[in-house]
Amino acid sequence: MTAELTRGQNHPLPRARLEIRVSAGTPVVAGATLGDENGKVHGAERVAHPGTPTVPGLEVSRQAAADHRLAVDLDAVPDAVHRVSVLLALPSAGQGPARFGAVAAPFVAVTGLDGEEVASFTLTGLEAESAVVALELYRRQGAWKVRAVGQGYAGGLAELFTDQDVPEARRLAGDIQDAVARGLARSVPAPGARASDGDRSRPAAAPAHDPGPTAAQAADAGVPSASPYDGRTAPGPQTPAAPGQQPAPQPYPGPAGDSSAAAGDGHVDYSHPRRQHAAPPPPPPAAPPAAPGQPARPVAGDATGWSLEERLYNQVWGMFEDLARTTAAYRSAVDFADSRREKELDQVLSDPRNRIGGQGDAAREAAHARYEQLVSQARQALDRDVAQLAAEAEVVEPALPAAYARWDNPVWHAYRVPMEIPMALRLGDLHLSEADRVRIPMLVRLPLERGLWIDSGRAASLDGSLTDAHEMRRLGLEAAVAHAARLLAVYPAGEFTVHVIDPAGSGTRALAPLVETGVLATPPALGAAGTADVLARLTERVDLVQMALRAGAPDALPPGFDTSQQLLIVNEFPHGFDDRAVNQLRYLADEGPAVGVHLMLVADREDCAAYGPLLDPLWRSLLRLTPVADDHLADPWVGHAWTYEPSLVPSGSDVLRQVLAQVAAARRSWPG
Structure with missing residues (x-):
């Protein structure tokens, strides 16, 4: 009570x-x-x-x-x-x-x-x-x-x-x-706690974590920005320096002439200058009430927020939290039933007179019956909640904007280059074994606060067979291209730039959509010389912005300086990297996100074993994703091992090239 x-x-x-x-x-x-x-x-x-x-x-x-x-x-x-x-x-x-x-x-x-x-x-x-x-x-x-x-x-x-x-x-x-x-x-409010009796309508509430990873923190996880995190390394949200330790950075010109101030932790505010600052309006009217005793009928966008996009973001967060908690309750109930059965059996067997004969058998059968009853009750509650979540997912998924939608969503066929940066980006789906039919979009906030690591190491494929190393590298780069294409598609024209390092030239086929549509700033860099050139340019960019911020003179940046967000895709790391290049990459991973330079690494950690613990900070600074389904993400509440599935383009679909063609056309006509 x-x-x-x-x-x-x-x-x-x-x-x-x-x-x-x-x-x-x-x-x-x-x-x-x-x-x-x-x-x-x-x-x-x-x-x-x-x-x-x-x-x-x-x-x-x-x-x-x-x-x-x-x-x-x-x-x-x-x-x-x-x-x-x-x-x-x-x-x-x-x-x-x-x-x-x-x-x-x-x-x-x-x-x-x-x-x-x-x-x-x-x-x-x-x-x-x-x-x-x-x-x-x-x-x-x-x-x-x-x-x-x-x-x-x-x-x-x-x-x-x-x-x-x-x-x-x-x-x-x-x-x-x-x-x-x-x-x-x-500021983004998150959905409230799930109501009793199956009523899942969500009044206003606010997140304790900024998936940020975080959630999938996670919950950092990720997923909806609180985002989930790598359950093996379990890094928490990145914590800025305490006040008084160093001067706060000064603002520098953001995209499209936005001179919004950088946050005290060094992150540049790329929010749209016209975004409202007033309190969000209430959610739209809910669907007509369900019949007595029936769960409420789900409605897309039933959370609070300034816009439908924000309400859908909060609703996805609520679905993620609801599934985490209802599954935790089920697992806890099963554990309790199991421990109670073991205790009852121990009490029966502690008396030698009950070890044989009908009295002992009856006691064992009664203990098993009580166990089955408890588990059955827990499963019924779980099935009820999962059914309601599945019904909600069916109405939410078609209503998602492009940044939140799967590649097979029809919203991509009506795609137009946006005028404003969205709140978040979908990097895949999450689900739990007890509720396999419910897929929760994994959303991360924009601009990115962490780089991404697409793990191309050997992993179990969906059908249980072992995918060979060559196939995993190909799948890893294809996943990276899909993520990069989505980032390009959700940013306004000219506000996002992609660079590629492919030292051995092995990613030509996977990189074709980016190369052939002309959305790359420059052709993929090849060999040690190309790698050194790209790293030098991006490192210099980070240094220039940091010096301008520390000097309090953001307007002193060179004329024509590209203020757009920068993404560097590195294929088959560490091939083609010497010690200097490795140190530059670590520097970009640590310092780049605060000034708009982000890293997407396609790598097998075992290939980097020769560096020993030198690269451990690099792996911890990146959000680990996989090109095939894997259960490496944890939520920030109860630590479930969530199965992650990447957001990939359906086989045979041309939607990615069509979207990138529009991005390239808008980039060419962009006056900047």
């Missing part, structure tokens, strides 16, 4: 992995501080906020939003931390309210990963305050508890941080508000 707390009350926490859900009537900033036993916070690195969303054991949202989900793992919190304070603040920028007394009372709930509420607190009585400590998770005699605090500060975050002895409190508060102001144009 949920404990509804009042100010000052506390409640024990039954588990270490939790979510803190925030619901407010206006966009708010969510954050947290990690304090010692006296509540003192020793440094800005122990403050989670939109500019630095991840600290040990905690992750918060990257934007201001009306609803938030904060991910908490108390087992991962450092031993020196005794208090985790959850903060809410009103953004100082924009036209919103300046005090909590002018808005509806925020509601905060602590829930398990299955969505079950542990404790909740409504922050009433606030007036002139613009920042508040909502909850406090604290250690007491080796266990964790939650306390409702509700302590407000009229002086905002600066006063709140000063009260907690955070060094350079005012500067940190200013950095947070600057990060929030830069993120307003890309």
